[in-house]
Amino acid sequence: MEIIFTYTDFRFYIRNWYEERRRSGAPITYRGMAKAVGLQSPAHITMILKGKTNLPQESIRHFIKLLKLKKKEGDYFTLLVRYNQAKGVKAKKLIYEKMIRFRECGTTLLHPDQYEYYQKWYYAVIHDILSFFPFRGNYRELAKMVEPSITAREAENSIRLLERLHFIERMEDGTYICRFPGISAYSEGRSVVLSSYAETMIERAKHALEKLPDEERVISWAGFSVSAETFRRMKEETRAFRKKLIEIARSDDSPERVFHLNLQIFPVSKRVDGHAPRKASE
Numbered sequence: 001m002e003i004i005f006t007y008t009d010f011r012f013y014i015r016n017w018y019e020e021r022r023r024s025g026a027p028i029t030y031r032g033m034a035k036a037v038g039l040q041s042p043a044h045i046t047m048i049l050k051g052k053t054n055l056p057q058e059s060i061r062h063f064i065k066l067l068k069l070k071k072k073e074g075d076y077f078t079l080l081v082r083y084n085q086a087k088g089v090k091a092k093k094l095i096y097e098k099m100i101r102f103r104e105c106g107t108t109l110l111h112p113d114q115y116e117y118y119q120k121w122y123y124a125v126i127h128d129i130l131s132f133f134p135f136r137g138n139y140r141e142l143a144k145m146v147e148p149s150i151t152a153r154e155a156e157n158s159i160r161l162l163e164r165l166h167f168i169e170r171m172e173d174g175t176y177i178c179r180f181p182g183i184s185a186y187s188e189g190r191s192v193v194l195s196s197y198a199e200t201m202i203e204r205a206k207h208a209l210e211k212l213p214d215e216e217r218v219i220s221w222a223g224f225s226v227s228a229e230t231f232r233r234m235k236e237e238t239r240a241f242r243k244k245l246i247e248i249a250r251s252d253d254s255p256e257r258v259f260h261l262n263l264q265i266f267p268v269s270k271r272v273d274g275h276a277p278r279k280a281s282e
Contacts, residue, residue, distance in 0.1 A: 004073050006243050008099075010080035011049050012236060017067055019233070037062035054085045117165060118197035121204060122150050126158040128258040130168055131178035135159075148207060205262050223268070231265075238263050 030042035064074040
């Protein structure tokens with residue numbers, strides 16, 4: 001199971017913990033969880049995990065004990081609950097800034113006021129290039145490193161934006177360092193900016209399919225039919241897989257190229273309500 005500092009939603013963490021307990025041979029029921037954290041019924045647990053009601057303040061410490069979290073982990077869990085249940089952008093931002101200081105992995109969750117980072121697809125590419133390339137002001141050279149290439153002016157605008165967002169910092173020798181080697185924003189995925197960015201990166205995948213050799217890309221697909229509950233589990237596994245790949249990338253001491261990962265699972269049929277599922281033998 002992923003460490004708690006990689007989570008931005010306490011509900012996902014509890015669900016994953018619950019699934020891991022179930023697989024380990026020491027399962028716990030929602031009724032048992034409710035009793036352990038001082039809630040009246042298992043239905044209350046269900047409503048909390050679905051985001052239909054808040055986790056009571058007095059139950060937080062009981063959850064920390066149930067989840068067997070250490071001091072720092074418990075403090076982070078408390079922040080997660082406050083962040084997910086906060087009202088208003090300003091309140092969430094203040095809590096988010098505290099969460100950043102706890103994070104032990106290389107991914108940083110963008111706040112909505114930083115979404116300008118995703119207005120152009122190459123901003124993120126330039127950002128990652130600077131994590132290994134000693135850029136000293138040659139914008140034409142930097143622009144040619146992007147695939148497909150951008151203009152020198154676009155490269156310069158990228159540097160200006162990244163400086164303004166404090167994602168990069170210029171050193172005394174004129175080179176730049178990348179302050180945040182991983183950026184994440186999936187939990188705010190309803191943003192128009194993020195939707196546009198996702199659409200653009202799907203187009204970049206089409207470019208890779210058409211222009212790049214097989215050994216420089218991985219593009220595959222699969223089709224399956226599942227229930228709503230299984231689809232929820234698959235979404236969580238997909239996010240966990242993405243985080244795992246980020247950690248693998250961070251462990252690479254000699255990067256030489258920037259890659260982008262697209263992960264999509266989407267329906268290609270309409271839901272059939274009230275339809276009895278077929279047995280496996282049929």
